[in-house]
Amino acid sequence: MPEETRPITKWDSFTMVVPESKDKLFHPPDDLQRDAHVPDFNSYLEIYRKSLEDPEAFWKEVADEFYWKKPATGPMLQYNFDITKGNIYIKCMEGAKTNMCYNVLDRHVKDRNLGEKVAFHWEGNSPEHHLTITYQQLLSRVCRCANVLKKMGVKKGDRVSIYLPMIPELIYTMLACARIGAVHSIVFAGFSSESLCERIMDAQSSVLVTADGVYRGEKLINLKQISDDALEKCGEKAPCSVTKCLVVNHHAVRTKGGTSCNKLQVNMWWDEAMADSPEECEPEWLDAEDPLFILYTSGSTGKPKGVLHTTAGYLLYTSLTFKYVFDHHHDDVYWCTADVGWITGHSYITYGPLANGATSVLFEGVPVYPHIGRFWEIIEKYRVTKFYTAPTAIRMLMKYGQEPLQKFDLSTLRILGTVGEPINPEAWQWYHEVVGQGRCPVVDTFWQTETVGKMINKMLLISESDNSVRILLNLHSSPCFYLCREDMPWPGIMRTVYKSQERFESTYFRKFPGFYVTGDGCRRDKDGYYWITGRIDDMLNVSGHLMSTAEVEAALAQHPAVSEAAVVSRPHKVKGECLHCFVTLKDTKEFNQKLVEELKKQVRDRIGPIATPDFIQNAPALPKTRSGKIMRRVLRQIARNETDLGDLSTLADPKVVEVLFSQRSEAA
Ligand code: WT7
Numbered sequence: 229m230p231e232e233t234r235p236i237t238k239w240d241s242f243t244m245v246v247p248e249s250k251d252k253l254f255h256p257p258d259d260l261q262r263d264a265h266v267p268d269f270n271s272y273l274e275i276y277r278k279s280l281e282d283p284e285a286f287w288k289e290v291a292d293e294f295y296w297k298k299p300a301t302g303p304m305l306q307y308n309f310d311i312t313k314g315n316i317y318i319k320c321m322e323g324a325k326t327n328m329c330y331n332v333l334d335r336h337v338k339d340r341n342l343g344e345k346v347a348f349h350w351e352g353n354s355p356e357h358h359l360t361i362t363y364q365q366l367l368s369r370v371c372r373c374a375n376v377l378k379k380m381g382v383k384k385g386d387r388v389s390i391y392l393p394m395i396p397e398l399i400y401t402m403l404a405c406a407r408i409g410a411v412h413s414i415v416f417a418g419f420s421s422e423s424l425c426e427r428i429m430d431a432q433s434s435v436l437v438t439a440d441g442v443y444r445g446e447k448l449i450n451l452k453q454i455s456d457d458a459l460e461k462c463g464e465k466a467p468c469s470v471t472k473c474l475v476v477n478h479h480a481v482r483t484k485g486g487t488s489c490n491k492l493q494v495n496m497w498w499d500e501a502m503a504d505s506p507e508e509c510e511p512e513w514l515d516a517e518d519p520l521f522i523l524y525t526s527g528s529t530g531k532p533k534g535v536l537h538t539t540a541g542y543l544l545y546t547s548l549t550f551k552y553v554f555d556h557h558h559d560d561v562y563w564c565t566a567d568v569g570w571i572t573g574h575s576y577i578t579y580g581p582l583a584n585g586a587t588s589v590l591f592e593g594v595p596v597y598p599h600i601g602r603f604w605e606i607i608e609k610y611r612v613t614k615f616y617t618a619p620t621a622i623r624m625l626m627k628y629g630q631e632p633l634q635k636f637d638l639s640t641l642r643i644l645g646t647v648g649e650p651i652n653p654e655a656w657q658w659y660h661e662v663v664g665q666g667r668c669p670v671v672d673t674f675w676q677t678e679t680v681g682k683m684i685n686k687m688l689l690i691s692e693s694d695n696s697v698r699i700l701l702n703l704h705s706s707p708c709f710y711l712c713r714e715d716m717p718w719p720g721i722m723r724t725v726y727k728s729q730e731r732f733e734s735t736y737f738r739k740f741p742g743f744y745v746t747g748d749g750c751r752r753d754k755d756g757y758y759w760i761t762g763r764i765d766d767m768l769n770v771s772g773h774l775m776s777t778a779e780v781e782a783a784l785a786q787h788p789a790v791s792e793a794a795v796v797s798r799p800h801k802v803k804g805e806c807l808h809c810f811v812t813l814k815d816t817k818e819f820n821q822k823l824v825e826e827l828k829k830q831v832r833d834r835i836g837p838i839a840t841p842d843f844i845q846n847a848p849a850l851p852k853t854r855s856g857k858i859m860r861r862v863l864r865q866i867a868r869n870e871t872d873l874g875d876l877s878t879l880a881d882p883k884v885v886e887v888l889f890s891q892r893s894e895a896a
Contacts, residue, residue: 254660256669260642264555280716287719290544291321294583295335297513298325307717310742316733318717319517320541327511328520328539329374329407332582333367334511343367346587349561349610350396353443353593355602361396363585366403369396369502371509373404376501380435380472384409384512387522389433389470391424391455393417393442394592397476397498398568399578401437406520409512413522413534416569417442417449419836421457423532427524429462430534430726432469441479445597448479474498516540522726523571525677527735528766530778534726535571535677543583545720550580553671554614554643561640563589563606564616570773571677572647576616595621601632608636615663616645620771622655622663623802630662638665645671648772649804650760674760676746677774678722678736717744762805766860768795771803773838777860780841783834784809787827789817794850794858798867800842807839808867808895810847810888819846824896843867845895849884856880866892 266272279286287304301323308314336342343364350359361369382388388410392398398414405412413431415424428436438455441448452475462468476498517538524532550556562581566572581588589610595603603625607615625632644664651659651672660670721744725732739745749761763769766777777795784793792812800806811827813819824844832840851862865873866888876882 254669257667260555260669263557265552266555283716287320287544290548291540293547294326294331294543295339296321296324296326298323300324300516305717305719309717309737309744311733311737312741315729316737318541318721318723320538320544320719321516324516324540325513326516326540326543327407327409327513328543328579329370329403330511331543332579333363333370333403336363336585337367340585342585345585347582348396348399348588348590350590351592351606351609352395353445353597355598355605357592359396366399368507369400370403370407371507372502372505373397373400374407374509375505376474376496377401377404377410377435378408378509379501379505380474380496382408382410382435384514385411385519386435387411387413387431387433389424389428389431389436390414391417391419391436391438391451391458392476393439393444393449393451393478394567394590395439395442395476395478396590397437397439397478399590402521402568402574402578407509407511409514409518411519411521413524414569414574415524416567416836417451418567418569418838420833421454421461422834423836424454424458425461425465427532427534428458428468428470429465430524430532431522434469435472435474436470437474437476439476439478442592443479445594472496474501514539517723519723521574523574523677525571526767526774526776526779527731528776528778530776530782532779533728533731533735535722536724536726537720538723541719541721542579545718546575546580547583549720550576550586551584553673554616554645556581556584556586556614558585560613560642561587561589561610562614562616563591563610563612564645565591565595565603565621566616566618566647572616595625599632600625600628601635604633604636604638607638607641611640613640613642614645615641615643616647618648618772619646619651619655620649620803622646622651622659623804626655626658626662627802633662638663641665641668643671644668645673647673647675649769650762652804674748674758679718679720679746768797768807769805770797770800770807770838775835775839779835780807780809780831780839783831783839784811784827786834787830789813789823790827792850794847794860794863795841796860796864796867798843798864803842806842808843808845808863809841810845810850810863812847812850821896843895845888846891847888849881849887851884851888852880853878854880863888 261267266275284304291304300321302319302321304321306319306322308317343362345363346360347363347366348361350361352358377388388405390398390401390412392401402412402414413427413433415427436455436459438451440452441450455473459468459470462470474496520537520539520542522534522536525535527533554562556562564572564576566577568574568577577588577590589606589612591606593602606612641664644659646659656670660666660668664670736744747763747765747767749764750758768775768777780795781793784790790811791814794810796808797805798808827844828841851859853859859879862873862876862885866885869892873885876885879885
């Protein structure tokens with residue numbers, strides 16, 4: 229049976245803590261605390277207890293803020309969370325009918341008189357390009373897009389793949405899908421054609437929405453070309469599901485009437501399609517458990533998992549966590565720098581903020597273009613009050629020192645957030661002192677694509693789920709801990725892996741029956757604070773982007789010179805972790821710089837630039853157990869130059885390790 233380490237009995241103080249220097253505690257400023265939705269620890273405890281003791285009433289109250297065409301006939305939550313008792317399922321508000329898009333747009337415009345309120349300040353890659361979009365404008369553009377999708381034949385339940393940069397059309401399209409009950413599957417626009425193809429094929433989307441191209445800094449990415457390649461690849465494997473392609477003419481490379489998708493004349497240009505499309509579109513009233521979207525996340529087998537989220541539970545969880553964790557108030561200007569192509573963007577750029585009627589910044593560009601102070605300039609320009617970014621971005625900007633920030637007025641900032649990977653003490657401190665000028669609480673939010681919303685937050689407000697997170701010793705009692713969530717689901721948890729209930733159950737629920745397993749290691753200090761120690765499965769986290777060892781290894785193994793590859797992570801000053809790849813070459817092949825470059829390109833082309841390896845090392849042989857399993861633990865230690873390797877008795881040939889150590893410095 230899983231063993232609990234130590235139950236939390238009390239919380240010692242209502243404070244924040246700097247990682248690794250636990251004696252240094254920071255208190256939120258008085259005025260922030262006074263006006264907060266949850267002003268002190270006792271009010272937190274009250275809400276928290278209610279959520280556990282009477283979840284029905286707790287979630288009912290959250291649901292009452294929203295519009296339900298038909299009320300629920302079942303309880304707020306119905307579930308089986310214990311694999312030994314049958315299949316895992318989670319249902320929220322069975323019988324209720326609603327529409328996500330109606331709740332995040334029409335409700336504000338029609339019932340709350342917020343039509344004139346700014347929903348998004350869009351800021352382009354170039355500072356010369358910007359747009360302000362009110363709730364009313366957003367609603368009419370979403371409706372137009374919804375009508376276009378309908379005209380293209382998209383119906384309730386159909387999948388629509390979206391491969392767009394951070395432009396308003398991305399938001400319009402996803403909300404248009406939600407409006408007509410289509411299931412969006414957004415693919416981050418940094419992914420390769422191969423990755424896009426894989427995701428289109430799995431979802432069997434009938435429509436692809438993309439753009440001609442986009443500039444990221446000074447670099448042009450030709451999205452249409454990548455999309456065409458992807459569709460062509462889909463067509464090579466099976467009849468391509470995509471029959472129509474809607475293309476936003478965002479960038480000047482527009483080649484009207486030129487390229488065609490998958491050799492079919494299926495292109496439609498966005499502007500032309502929208503021009504005569506009506507501004508009214510009756511929302512499709514969906515069941516509470518109808519799917520809202522699929523978002524692919526890396527799986528340990530290498531094949532991405534289509535994480536499926538549904539309507540009502542997602543609405544309740546993202547809206548509540550956004551409101552409490554960032555202490556949202558009506559006059560805030562909120563900016564999350566993530567890309568909508570990741571879950572952070574789905575939950576905390578689109579749905580969570582819009583459900584709260586928030587004003588957000590939507591930024592297309594990169595932090596250092598056209599100058600290294602771009603982030604700070606944007607904060608000043610829009611008078612941003614709540615700022616949410618990733619440790620990687622902080623570490624990158626830290627390198628330039630304080631000077632770029634001093635040119636801008638950051639005094640509007642009130643709360644700072646981080647997400648995606650563990651934050652190191654130096655980055656935390658710089659964020660707090662230099663960006664937040666010592667007065668803004670830093671909210672570190674731990675969560676996952678699967679959990680849909682924040683789970684653990686180190687901040688002045690603690691999310692409602694905190695105390696029910698458990699750390700379990702793994703079955704072999706080795707000193708790593710699994711972070712799990714016990715007993716009871718929360719409305720936003722993923723419902724299944726698209727078309728693979730079996731994979732859903734085995735990935736998250738089989739290891740410790742009764743618990744949801746995150747795949748992360750964790751420890752808890754004497755004050756009750758959780759410390760995420762990183763992934764303890766075969767997952768890698770580079771710059772906050774999750775990928776599996778298997779997918780990178782598969783990409784390397786596709787190169788004709790490679791007979792076998794094993795990939796591990798090692799620390800990196802900016803990226804947090806980077807990839808160190810061990811490759812065993814085929815007999816006749818030679819390891820040289822040219823091959824190294826080819827292999828790096830191979831991975832970049834196969835998966836996308838985020839997966840480009842930092843180190844490739846020649847490995848005449850890999851350390852394996854007698855049963856032939858690669859010992860990644862040993863490789864990780866070699867990559868990190870840790871010489872104390874512990875017990876190597878299970879290795880078939882210990883000499884392999886010496887060789888790899890001696891050649892480590894030649895990794896390039
Ligand atoms: C994995 C989930 C959360 C949305 C973006 C990533 C790591 C995430 C933290 C944090 C330490 C973190 C975990 C997690 N992670 N946030 N605050 N501290 N690690 O979503 O791609 O599903 O990745 O990111 O390893 O399991 P994702």
